[in-house]
Amino acid sequence: MRLFVALMPPETVLDEVEAAFRPHRAAHPDLRWTRRASWHVTLAFYGEVDDRVVPRLLPRLERAAGRHPHRTVMFAGAGAFPRPASARVLWTGLESDLRRLADSCVAAARREGVDADEHKRFHPHLTLARAREPFDLRPLVAEADTFEGSLWTVGEIHLVRSHLGGEAPRYETLAAWPLA
Secondary structure, eight states, X not given: OEEEEEEOOOHHHHHHHXXXXXXXXXXXXXXXXOOGGGOOEEEEEEEEOOTTTHHXXXXXXXXXXXXXXXXXXXXXXXXXXXXXGGEEEEEEEEOSOOHHHHHHHHHHHHTTTOOOOOSSOOOOEEEEEEEEEEEOOHHHHHHHTTOBOOOEEEOEXXXXXXXXXXXXXXXXXXXXXXXX
């Protein structure tokens, strides 16, 4: 099964993101805007994981979550991957240092033989839109860069299964654990 570990922002925060970026949807119909139901912040992407590994992975993630305190975060600004001038992904960033929490989630998987993608530079974000071909998002990023959402508390991590197929992936939370 295809798995990742994520943060699930509260609905009130997602309301703010949606309101802030709604005007840009109409102005950029050539982008494939992500569905709100799929919005999350990925801490660690595991990819395909053997079903037999999952029961051993669960307690490791629980311990990883328990080693990290709650944190206050907020969405702010906008950016694009790989770069705004030739982008495939539009995002809003998360203002907080979540690197150690993400590293713990990667380490939990690695201890069970899961080859989590730890070599990518970790940049916590919420993906808002994608482009099929490289797209110049500099004007949109500049317009949306002033966005600043409300503070919210990260209190748990979620192990999420991604179901591919259809118009868009469907996500299912398999388990969640509180932070310390």
